[in-house]
Amino acid sequence: xxxxxxxxxxxxxxxxxxxxxxxxxxxxxxxxxxxxxxxxxxxxxxxxxxxxxxxxxxxxxxxxxxxxxxxxxxxxxxxxxxxxxxxxxxxxxxxxxxxxxxxxxxxxxxxxxxxxxxxxxxxxxxxxxxxxxxxxxxxxxxxxxxxxxxxxxxxxxxxxxxxxxxxxxxxxxxxxxxxxxxxxxxxxxxxxxxxxxxxxxxxxxxxxxxxxxxxxxxxxxxxxxxxxxxxxxxxxxxxxxxxxxxxxxxxxxxxxxxxxxxxxxxxxxxxxxxxxxxxxxxxxxxxxxxxxxxxxxxxxxxxxxxxxxxxxxxxxxxxxxxxxxxxxxxxxxxxxxxxxxxxxxxxxxxxxxxxxxxxxxxxxxxxxxx
Amino acid sequence: xxxxxxxxxxxxxxxxxxxxxxxxxxxxxxxxxxxxxxxxxxxxxxxxxxxxxxxxxxxxxxxxxxxxxxxxxxxxxxxxxxxxxxxxxxxxxxxxxxxxxxxxxxxxxxxxxxxxxxxxxxxxxxxxxxxxxxxxxxxxxxxxxxxxxxxxxxxxxxxxxxxxxxxxxxxxxxxxxxxxxxxxxxxxxxxxxxxxxxxxxxxxxxxxxxxxxxxxxxxxxxxxxxxxxxxxxxxxxxxxxxxxxxxxxxxxxxxxxxxxxxxxxxxxxxxxxxxxxxxxxxxxxxxxxxxxxxxxxxxxxxxxxxxxxxxxxxxxxxxxxxxxxxxxxxxxxxxxxxxxxxxxxxxxxxxxxxxxxxxxxxxxxxxxxxxxxxxxxxxxxxxxxxxxxxxxxxxxxxxxxxxxxxxxxxxxxxxxxxxxxxxxxxxxxxxxxxxxxxxxxxxxxxxxxxxxxxxxxxxx
Numbered sequence: 122x123x124x125x126x127x128x129x130x131x132x133x134x135x136x137x138x139x140x141x142x143x144x145x146x147x148x149x150x151x152x153x154x155x156x157x158x159x160x161x162x163x164x165x166x167x168x169x170x171x172x173x174x175x176x177x178x179x180x181x182x183x184x185x186x187x188x189x190x191x192x193x194x195x196x197x198x199x200x201x202x203x204x205x206x207x208x209x210x211x212x213x214x215x216x217x218x219x220x221x222x223x224x225x226x227x228x229x230x231x232x233x234x235x236x237x238x239x240x241x242x243x244x245x246x247x248x249x250x251x252x253x254x255x256x257x258x259x260x261x262x263x264x265x266x267x268x269x270x271x272x273x274x275x276x277x278x279x280x281x282x283x284x285x286x287x288x289x290x291x292x293x294x295x296x297x298x299x300x301x302x303x304x305x306x307x308x309x310x311x312x313x314x315x316x317x318x319x320x321x322x323x324x325x326x327x328x329x330x331x332x333x334x335x336x337x338x339x340x341x342x343x344x345x346x347x348x349x350x351x352x353x354x355x356x357x358x359x360x361x362x363x364x365x366x367x368x369x370x371x372x373x374x375x376x377x378x379x380x381x382x383x384x385x386x387x388x389x390x391x392x393x394x395x396x397x398x399x400x401x402x403x404x405x406x407x408x409x410x411x412x413x414x415x416x417x418x419x420x421x422x423x424x425x426x427x428x429x430x431x432x433x434x435x436x437x438x439x440x441x442x443x444x445x446x447x448x449x450x451x452x453x454x455x456x457x458x459x460x461x462x463x464x465x466x467x468x469x470x471x472x473x474x475x476x477x478x479x480x481x482x483x484x485x486x487x488x489x490x491x
Numbered sequence: 492x493x494x495x496x497x498x499x500x501x502x503x504x505x506x507x508x509x510x511x512x513x514x515x516x517x518x519x520x521x522x523x524x525x526x527x528x529x530x531x532x533x534x535x536x537x538x539x540x541x542x543x544x545x546x547x548x549x550x551x552x553x554x555x556x557x558x559x560x561x562x563x564x565x566x567x568x569x570x571x572x573x574x575x576x577x578x579x580x581x582x583x584x585x586x587x588x589x590x591x592x593x594x595x596x597x598x599x600x601x602x603x604x605x606x607x608x609x610x611x612x613x614x615x616x617x618x619x620x621x622x623x624x625x626x627x628x629x630x631x632x633x634x635x636x637x638x639x640x641x642x643x644x645x646x647x648x649x650x651x652x653x654x655x656x657x658x659x660x661x662x663x664x665x666x667x668x669x670x671x672x673x674x675x676x677x678x679x680x681x682x683x684x685x686x687x688x689x690x691x692x693x694x695x696x697x698x699x700x701x702x703x704x705x706x707x708x709x710x711x712x713x714x715x716x717x718x719x720x721x722x723x724x725x726x727x728x729x730x731x732x733x734x735x736x737x738x739x740x741x742x743x744x745x746x747x748x749x750x751x752x753x754x755x756x757x758x759x760x761x762x763x764x765x766x767x768x769x770x771x772x773x774x775x776x777x778x779x780x781x782x783x784x785x786x787x788x789x790x791x792x793x794x795x796x797x798x799x800x801x802x803x804x805x806x807x808x809x810x811x812x813x814x815x816x817x818x819x820x821x822x823x824x825x826x827x828x829x830x831x832x833x834x835x836x837x838x839x840x841x842x843x844x845x846x847x848x849x850x851x852x853x854x855x856x857x858x859x860x861x862x863x864x865x866x867x868x869x870x871x872x873x874x875x876x877x878x879x880x881x882x883x884x885x886x887x888x889x890x891x892x893x894x895x896x897x898x899x900x901x902x903x904x905x906x907x908x909x910x911x912x913x914x915x916x917x918x919x920x921x922x923x924x925x926x927x928x929x930x931x932x933x934x935x936x937x938x939x940x941x942x943x944x945x946x947x948x949x950x951x
Contacts, residue, residue, distance in 0.1 A: 146558065168588065173643065173678035176724060179590040191675035194663040197720065199684040250597065262593075269590050278590065283724055285596040317845035318596060326682055326720035450715040452845040456868050473851040 167214070167278065167327060169195075175325030176281040177216055177243040197326035204329045204443040206353040208346070209238060213329035214278070215346055216444075218245045219336050220315045222253060224260040225489055227339035233268065237346040239277050245323035247283040247315050258282065281323050287311050305403055306462065313455035313463040316437065320447060331447060333440040340364075340487035341439065348484065349441040352429060355476040356446060356468065358382050359484040360420055361438040377417025378488040380404050381436030381465055382480050384414040393460040402460045404434065419482035432478040434465035439486045446476045594724035601727040601838035603751035606637055610727035611677065612744065613643050613839065617713045621734045622653045624884065628734040629662050633674065637744040643678040645721030647713055649685045656683065682720050686712060704796040704857065711848035711858040714832075718842060726839040733833045737762070738882040746879065747836040750822075753871035754837045754863065756830050758815050761883040766898070767891070772812030773883040775799045776831035776860050777875045783807040788855040796857045799829065811875040819878030827875040828867055829860035834881055841871050 169180040171192045183189050205211050215237060219228075235242070246261060248254040265280050316333075324331065332346060338361070342348060349357050361379035366372070381404055389411040393402055404413060416430065437453075451474055454466035461469050468478045602608055616628070635642070644663070648656045659681065667675055686709055714731070722729065730744060736759075740746060747755045759774035776799055784806035788797060797804050811827060846869055849861035856864050866873050887895060 149562075171678065172589075173723075173725075175720075176592050179588045182589050191667045191672070192678050194660060194667060194679045194681065196660070196681045196683060199682050199716070199720070250595075265591055276590065280591045281724070282591070282593045283596055284594070314844045318843040321719055321722050321843055321845070322594075322596075322724040322726075324719050326680065448716045448719045449712055450847040450850050452847060455845060470851075 175327065176245070176323050177214065177279055177325030177328050179279045199326055202327070202329055202444075204350075204445065206351050208330065208350045209241075212241060213350075214241050214243065214327055215330045215332055216243045216245060216324060216328045217332045217334055218316070218319050218323065219247075219334050220312065220319060221246050221248050221257055221261065221336040223336060224257040224264075225337060225339055226260075226264075227489065228336050229261075229264045231339055231341055232334075233275060234343050235341075235345060236343040239275060241278065243278050243323070243325075243328070244280045245283070245319050246281070247285060247319040249287045249315075250284050251287070254284065258284065283319060283322065285315060285318055287315065306401055309463040310455040313453035313466070316453045316463070317455070320452065324444060324447060328444045331442045331444055333437050333442065335438045335488075337489040338439055338486055339489045342484075342486075345439075345486070346441070349481075352427070352479065352481070354429070354479040355443045356435060356440065356471055356478040357429075358416070358432065358435050358440045358478070358480045359486050360416055360480070360482050361436065361488055362417075362420070362485045363488045363490050365490050375485070375487070377415070377420065379436040379438045380415050380417055381434055382416035382432055383434045384416075384430070385433040386412040386414065388412040396460050399457050400460060401457045401462045404465070416480045416482050420485070421483055424483050426481065426483045428481065428483050430480050430482055432480045433468060433472070434461065435468040435478050435480070437464040437467075438488060440464070443476075446471050446474070449474045449476070451476065592724075596724060596840075596843070599725060599727040600840055601748075601751075603749055605727060605748050606641070606745060609638075609641060611641050611643060611723075611725050612637065612728040612730055613645060613721055613723070613726045614730045614732060615645050615647075615714070615717050615721060616732055616734055617647045617649075617710070617717055618651070618655055618659065618734060619649060619713075620651050620653050620655060622651075622655045622658050624734045625655070625658050625662055627737065627884075629666065631736065631739060632666065632676075634741045635744060636741050639674055639676050640672075642676050643680075643721070643723070643726070644676055645678075645680045645682070645717055647682045647684060647717035649683070649713060650687065656681070678723075680721055682717060684713075684716055703798040703801070707796060707798065707858040707860075708850045710832075711850040711861070714848040714858070715850065718847065722839065722842055729835075729837050729839050729842055731832055731835040731837075733883070735884040735886075736833060736881055737884040739834070740881070743834070743881065744836065746821075747876075750824060750874065750876075752824075752874040753841050754830060754835065754866050754873040755876065756811070756827075756833075756835050756874075757876050758811055758878065758880045759831060759833045759883055760812065760815065760880050761885050763885060764895075766894075772810070772815070774831035774833050775810055775812055776829055777811035777827050777863075778806075778808040778829045779826065780828040781806055781808045791855055794852050795855055796852050797855045797860075799860065811877055814877040815880060816878055817880075821876065821879040823876065823878050824874045825877050827873055828863055829856060830863035830866075830873060830875070832859035832862075833883060835859070835862075837866075841866055841869075844869060846871065 167178055169175070169178045171189075172180055172183065173192050174180050174195075203211050203213060205213065208215070217232070232244075244265075248258050248261070261282065265282070269276050269280065320331070330346070330350065332349075334341075341359075345359075349359065360377070360382070362375045363378040364373060364375055367374035383404055389402060392409065392411060396402065402409065402411065404411060404415070413434070416432065419430065451467060451471040453463045454470060455462070458466040459469050471478060599610065601610060605612070621628075632644075646659060648659060663679055663681070667679065669675055718729070728744075728748065739757075743757070747757065756777050758777075759772075760770055761773040763769055763771050778799060784797065784804075787804065787806060791797070797806065799806065799808065799810070808829075811825060811831075814825065846862060846866045848858045849865065850857065853861040854864045854868075863873050
């Protein structure tokens with residue numbers, strides 16, 4: 122039967138040792154986290170002190186009980202901003218922008234798989250204010266909350282979710298309806314405005330690259346950003362394909378999806394010359410053959426995936442752009458710009474500003490199949 | 492017989508008070524007060540004790556493991572310490588980071604009475620070698636009547652050879668350190684970016700015709716860099732203001748906002764010295780399109796830029812500046828196509844939808860004029876106020892300076908001439924004695940003598 126030992130009978134050395142140990146533990150626990158340098162993930166460099174800050178940066182929450190000091194004067198050294206072929210080593214930040222109408226879980230899963238350091242990635246979304254948009258927002262927010270409270274390594278630097286009324290809400294967003302030629306101009310003008318809103322409000326002074334990634338891109342290589350940036354081109358697009366069940370050969374197959382990546386043709390130029398100022402020339406419709414060389418048709422699975430081709434029009438499904446291209450003013454025209462609109466007009470405007478567009482016909486990303 | 496009676500007899504025969512068969516009172520047996528068992532006998536429970544020891548050991552192991560884990564993964568500490576210390580110690584930064592933002596752009600469309608709805612304004616000013624004008628500009632900032640906490644300031648400083656950057660930084664810090672929180676502004680950002688512009692910023696080279704197209708394109712580039720880095724989803728309005736505005740109403744933001752137009756500019760004049768007529772229209776980039784100009788544009792090549800105010804391109808456009816009547820209604824509006832950049836108030840949605848300052852030839856125009864053209868192309872309203880005037884600083888041109896030097900020389904020559912004349916007279920005066928005083932003396936003497944002579948004559 123053990124009886125409680127009297128304190129007097131305990132060796133004083135034991136007490137002293139215990140006290141030293143406790144004090145040591147307390148000291149260690151309370152002091153070490155404050156010097157952030159010892160933390161494996163150091164974000165203090167790219168953190169804003171105030172809620173009034175670029176959305177591409179996380180910010181420190183204001184404590185409710187203290188009077189907030191006035192926002193500080195912040196210097197951004199944009200001369201030091203680089204966009205190089207080795208963005209990871211140079212710690213270049215990437216802003217991934219997605220106009221979202223429907224949320225696909227595969228899209229989010231693919232995004233999480235990207236091997237580019239997540240603390241260098243900011244996300245921007247714009248969603249319409251309608252029934253579909255509300256559903257998509259709810260789904261998106263659930264995933265964002267999950268990721269941003271999950272493991273440190275998977276968390277993104279910041280996430281911005283924008284809502285905006287679309288000016289011409291189309292009744293149906295099904296694939297067939299969306300692609301009708303008469304709906305295209307209004308649809309793409311609204312899309313261009315959404316892209317511009319998203320771009321110009323989320324691009325911060327510290328952003329180096331912009332990756333346009335549509336919400337229905339569900340499969341890309343994990344090294345997408347590194348691979349595209351390695352080419353060191355101002356604007357670069359991979360080839361967007363779609364997986365489907367081929368009835369002829371009775372098995373899964375791939376087919377080209379995005380026809381907005383093209384090289385201009387004399388026929389298209391002639392057609393443009395004859396058009397009125399506000400008319401646009403669309404690609405991928407049998408009604409107006411343009412004879413442009415489409416990147417979708419240049420795919421050769423056996424060839425080098427690093428093959429580059431110079432493009433005159435680009436699509437927005439997946440597109441890596443150096444931020445300076447957008448900063449110089451290249452945007453997505455919501456009107457007929459040289460008879461082009463949205464992403465195709467963007468390529469034209471960028472070329473007017475002296476920035477060339479490039480494509481990788483043998484590097485594939487995959488679109489959702491409805 | 493009813494089935495109820497058939498089943499009841501056993502129930503009625505119940506003799507016990509309690510259903511479980513015990514009697515209400517102990518009935519005989521071991522006596523009234525006997526308790527079984529008869530003495531206290533602590534049950535030996537080695538199993539329970541062993542279990543307790545096991546629990547204790549498990550707890551110790553967990554605690555040790557936990558402490559070791561804290562050692563190995565420092566990131567765990569951030570989450571645990573506030574819980575352990577009951578929030579007495581503030582959590583580390585990482586734990587307090589906010590990474591998700593949600594904005595509804597429908598709330599920032601811009602309305603006529605923005606100050607009541609707490610609409611934020613982004614004030615943009617591109618700067619280059621602007622140090623001499625900064626103190627004046629900050630005076631204007633302090634005087635603005637629009638709530639300062641709703642104004643975010645953004646500057647782009649580039650290719651400056653003077654102390655613009657350090658002066659700007661000092662003035663801004665001073666501005667934010669104001670003890671009255673109502674005087675403090677919102678977000679303040681300074682973008683430092685050199686574009687390597689070759690054009691000088693002095694008046695003559697800035698306004699020469701040949702340099703205009705290139706200069707306007709690089710100005711446009713600077714403006715776009717500034718805007719794209721500073722525009723936030725919280726902004727309802729964007730105000731572009733040159734630092735060299737000398738006089739402007741304190742209420743200019745509210746005055747322009749009240750018109751509720753997508754893009755609006757006031758008239759910009761500048762004061763002149765009297766010998767040049769006292770005042771002069773300054774900003775000729777706000778104009779209405781004319782048939783002549785459209786026809787002219789047709790003939791030019793793709794990269795040509797029409798610049799207004801030069802004899803090389805006679806456009807015959809009605810200019811906002813020339814339509815000013817000093818006594819006219821300041822609220823009068825005029826539809827315009829090209830805008831000048833001295834003071835532009837635009838709804839942020841204009842910029843969000845993609846309108847910018849073309850750094851290429853857009854419909855044969857660049858920078859602010861191209862901005863007006865592009866806004867029109869996207870069906871936004873672009874308006875000028877011919878009778879609402881702000882005054883640009885007067886910086887004498889080379890011709891003016893030459894003329895002023897001539898005038899100064901003339902004045903000096905005249906002064907010298909007068910001085911010489913004066914000196915000559917003095918010299919003459921000094922060399923030749925003035926005879927008049929002697930004359931007066933002699934005259935007095937004679938008169939005295941005459942008097943004396945006369946008096947004796949009278950006496951006899």
